[in-house]
Amino acid sequence: MEIKTRDDYIKSLKEQGHVVYYNGERVTDITTHPAFIPHINAAAKTYEMALMPEFEELASATSHLTGEKINRFTHIHQSIDDLIKKVQLLRAIAHETGSCFQRCVGFDALNATYMTTYDIDKKYGTNYHNRFIDYLKMIQRTNKMIVGGMTDPKGDRSKAPHEQADSDLFTRIAERRDDGIIIRGAKAHQTGGANSHEILIMPTQFMREEDRDYALCCAVPLNAPGVIQIFGRQTNDERKFGGSIDAGNAEFGLVGGETLIVFDNVFVPWERVFMAGETDFSGVLVERFATMHRQNYGGCKGGVSDVVVGACALAAEMQGTQKASHVKEKLAEMIHLTETIYAGSISCSAMGYKTPSGAYYPDPLLANCTKHNVTRHIYEIARLAHDIAGGILATMPFENDLKSPEIGKYVEKYLAGVQGVPTENRIKILRLIENMTGGTALVESMHGAGSPQTQKVMYARLGKIDMKKKMAKKLAGVQD
Ligand code: SF4
Numbered sequence: 002m003e004i005k006t007r008d009d010y011i012k013s014l015k016e017q018g019h020v021v022y023y024n025g026e027r028v029t030d031i032t033t034h035p036a037f038i039p040h041i042n043a044a045a046k047t048y049e050m051a052l053m054p055e056f057e058e059l060a061s062a063t064s065h066l067t068g069e070k071i072n073r074f075t076h077i078h079q080s081i082d083d084l085i086k087k088v089q090l091l092r093a094i095a096h097e098t099g100s101c102f103q104r105c106v107g108f109d110a111l112n113a114t115y116m117t118t119y120d121i122d123k124k125y126g127t128n129y130h131n132r133f134i135d136y137l138k139m140i141q142r143t144n145k146m147i148v149g150g151m152t153d154p155k156g157d158r159s160k161a162p163h164e165q166a167d168s169d170l171f172t173r174i175a176e177r178r179d180d181g182i183i184i185r186g187a188k189a190h191q192t193g194g195a196n197s198h199e200i201l202i203m204p205t206q207f208m209r210e211e212d213r214d215y216a217l218c219c220a221v222p223l224n225a226p227g228v229i230q231i232f233g234r235q236t237n238d239e240r241k242f243g244g245s246i247d248a249g250n251a252e253f254g255l256v257g258g259e260t261l262i263v264f265d266n267v268f269v270p271w272e273r274v275f276m277a278g279e280t281d282f283s284g285v286l287v288e289r290f291a292t293m294h295r296q297n298y299g300g301c302k303g304g305v306s307d308v309v310v311g312a313c314a315l316a317a318e319m320q321g322t323q324k325a326s327h328v329k330e331k332l333a334e335m336i337h338l339t340e341t342i343y344a345g346s347i348s349c350s351a352m353g354y355k356t357p358s359g360a361y362y363p364d365p366l367l368a369n370c371t372k373h374n375v376t377r378h379i380y381e382i383a384r385l386a387h388d389i390a391g392g393i394l395a396t397m398p399f400e401n402d403l404k405s406p407e408i409g410k411y412v413e414k415y416l417a418g419v420q421g422v423p424t425e426n427r428i429k430i431l432r433l434i435e436n437m438t439g440g441t442a443l444v445e446s447m448h449g450a451g452s453p454q455t456q457k458v459m460y461a462r463l464g465k466i467d468m469k470k471k472m473a474k475k476l477a478g479v480q481d
């Protein structure tokens with residue numbers, strides 16, 4: 002099946018019969034379940050915008066394999082321009098959704114695997130890259146949504162995968178057969194997992210020789226026997242189950258919708274295996290995937306922050322504070338922080354380069370720096386938003402109070418702001434700010450694409466401290 006439109010996408014999810022649990026119960030149709038609808042709507046934008054003339058150039062690309070027009074989320078970057086368009090696209094989609102639209106994870110997994118299978122084959126004479134190209138052609142033709150499966154549960158963090166009390170705490174090859182492998186384990190925090198079609202599994206970290214069964218890269222359809230998804234709770238998730246105001250962004254939710262994806266003895270044919278024990282490439286694949294996902298964050302979070310800035314400016318107007326100098330100053334600061342993270346994403350793209358596979362790769366040091374700034378600036382943007390919005394953000398009555406025949410009039414009267422602004426509009430904007438700057442949304446900015454410490458590890462490796470010491474010695478006249 003080829004997925005073109007939003008309706009095609011939703012139909013494909015309805016039909017795929019994958020196993021998803023929500024709050025202890027199996028969900029037979031996620032497309033009609035309120036917990037999943039906002040995330041489906043957000044991901045659907047990646048299909049919808051590719052068909053809109055004004056976004057076509059950003060949201061579509063030409064396949065370097067077939068010459069066909071494809072959705073950019075299935076494309077392998079062929080130039081610096083492709084890297085920059087990716088970031089611009091993410092900012093544009095975030096303007097429409099105000100939340101995570103999830104599909105970048107699979108996009109980055111495709112690109113990282115493309116580059117790395119090429120390098121593994123060069124060293125070992127394996128046939129992973131051609132296999133992967135066949136898979137990629139299928140994905141480009143069908144336009145399926147992929148979840149990039151990197152993070153393993155990891156159990157005791159002080160122990161290597163093979164030292165864990167339970168050897169499935171890292172996803173592994175449990176059995177090698179003539180026709181394929183049996184895998185066991187799980188992937189955690191899988192953004193968009195419930196509404197994707199495939200998972201592209203990658204190793205979670207650098208693996209040593211003893212852990213060769215964990216140096217695994219393979220693709221699995223999410224409806225394969227033995228794949229089970231368990232949906233994660235989010236801040237205020239019960240607000241999805243009624244009304245339209247209290248959720249803040251009822252149509253698109255607040256983050257991507259994450260699942261724990263379990264592989265309970267899942268069979269993977271060799272055609273879908275792209276690394277099986279080449280431990281020396283596990284770290285390379287992790288680093289490439291991480292760099293490409295960190296490249297994104299000034300794009301999507303920049304776009305989300307634009308919406309927060311707009312919401313704060315509106316809240317100030319509705320409350321009569323828009324002329325106060327401290328409010329103007331805070332809005333200016335929020336814009337500065339937003340453009341700073343965006344500039345990071347653009348710069349690592351502009352400084353990108355061609356890898357031996359032909360695919361383009363962003364500058365890794367700058368990409369890590371971008372994501373690291375996001376872990377700080379988004380919190381600061383949220384702090385400023387809370388400051389501008391006021392304490393009412395934390396004490397507003399329910400939507401049902403506003404609509405109540407008995408007490409609605411009091412909510413109307415006492416939550417009113419500037420004359421002429423309907424109270425309901427003020428509440429809607431404040432709920433949007435609450436949704437976009439709280440709980441789960443902030444944690445996602447901290448840990449999505451890797452926690453700050455993972456970026457600092459990259460500074461130590463890529464920061465060229467020896468070269469910098471030499472510069473200092475030379476200027477200070479210090480001899481060795
Ligand atoms: Fe894409 Fe941003 Fe969501 Fe990651 S957090 S999947 S980059 S929208």
Ligand code: FE
Pocket residue numbers: 101192445449450
């Ligand atoms: Fe993320």
